Amino acid sequence: MGHFVSAERRALRDTGAARRTLLQGVDPRSRILAAVLFAVVIVALHDMALLGIGLGAALLMMLTARLPALPTLKRMATMDTFIIFLIAMLPFTVPGDPIFTVFGFAATWQGLWQALEIALKANAIILALMALVGSMEPVTLGHALSRLRAPEGLVHLLMFTVRYVDVLRGEYLRLRQAMKARGFRAGTNLHTFRSLGYLVGMMLVRAIERSERILAAMKCRGFTGRLPLLDELAFCRRDAVFAIGLLAFLASLIAAQTVSPA
C-alpha cells in the first residue's frame, strides 16, 4: 500500500495525451480488447527474452500514444515500490541453487528469476494498459465499454464516477483548506484520525446531497434511466491494420514460447 500516486496534479478528465496521434485514431473498442489480449498473453509467457520483448512493445505503445514519458514511467515506478517487498522476498523463499546468503537465508537463482519474471510482466501490462486505454478520454472508455456490451448499469456508474471525481476532489480540497486555515496539521495522533474521519464523513454527506440535486435536475430533463450515447463507432481500415498487427505480434510471442525448450 504505502504511497498512492500523491495528489494527482492532472484531473481525471484530462489524460494528458495529445489529441491526434497514431493510436488516437484507432477505435477505442479495439484498444480495450487489445489491452486485454496483450495482458492475457503476457501473463501466460515464461521466457525471459520474450517478456523483455513484451516490455519493449509496451514502451513502444507508450511512445506511439504520446503519453508523457516521464510521468508515465514515474507512475509505473510507483507501482513497483508496492511490489518490491514481494519481489525482494522471492529469492529467499523459492528453493533452488543458492547465490549468496544474508543472515543465514540463502537467495536462489530460481527465486531471482521468478521475481524478475513478475516485475517484467507487471510493468509490461500496466504500461500497455495506460498506453492503449489510459490515453483515451474516460467518457470514451465508458462509451466503448457500453458498445462492448458491458452491463448498462456499470457503464452509467463509470460515467457518473468519472464526471464527479473532479467535483468531489474540489470539495475535498476546499474542506482541507478550511481545516488548514484553522491550524490543522496532520500527524500520527488521535486528533488527526478523528479530523480526517469527519472530513470523509462530510464528503459523503455533501456527495449524497449533491446527488439528490443531480437526480432532480436529470428528472426535470426527462431522465428515464437511460443515457443516450450519441457517437457512432465504426470499424475501419486503420482498425483492421492495428488488429492484424497486434494479433500477429502476440501469435509470434506464443509460437516462440511453445518452440523454445524452456
Next chain:
Amino acid sequence: MHIVDGALAPEVLIGGAALAAAGIGLGLKSLPAEKMPAAGVLSAAFFVASLIHVPIGPSSVHLIMNGLAGLVLGWAAFPALFVGLLLQAVFFGFGGLTVLGVNTVNIALPAVIVFYLCRRGIASSSPAVAAVWGAAGGGLAIALTTGFVAISLALSGEEFVPAAKLVFFAHIPVMAIEALVAGAAVALVRRVKPELFVTFAAALSKGAPS
C-alpha cells in the same frame, strides 16, 4: 494492497474474475436508475477518499475506506469499488488488468461482509454505540482485505506464504487507523445526515429490479 499482474496463478485469476462478476451483478441488481446518481457520486467520493494520506511516523498510508463504502452502499459497493479500481489501473497505472477481478473481490467482499455484520450496529439509537460499530466495521474490512490478499498469494504458490504473512502483519497499524477514521466518519454522518446509511439498504430489502 493491490496485487499486480504476473504474480498469481491462472486458477486464482479466473476464480477472482468469476466471483467479482457475480458480486458486480448482484450489486447492479440493487441499483435502480433512481439510485444511480447517488451511487456514482458516492463512488467518486470514495475514490477521492482513497487519495487522502494519513501520516504514520515518517511514512504515510492512504485511506481505503472499503468498510465505510460497504456500510453506505451495501452490495452496490461491488460495482462502485470495481469502477474505482478500473480507473486507478487505466489512468494511474496502479494495480493491474488480469488481477482486476481478484483485487475487486479482495476490496469489495469485505465491504459487503461489514455491511451485513455492522448495519444494525450503526443504526443504534446511541450515536456513540453507532460510532463504535462503524470503527469495528472499518477495521474489520481492512483485516479481511489483507487476509484475502494473503490467501490469494498463498493459493498461488508456497513461495508467497512468507510475503503473505508479512502483508498481514504490516497492515495492523492500517487496520487501527482505518477503524478510527471510519468510526469518526460514522459519528459525523449520524449527526448530520443519518439517512445516508439507509439509502441503499432500503433499495436492497425491497429487491428493486435494475
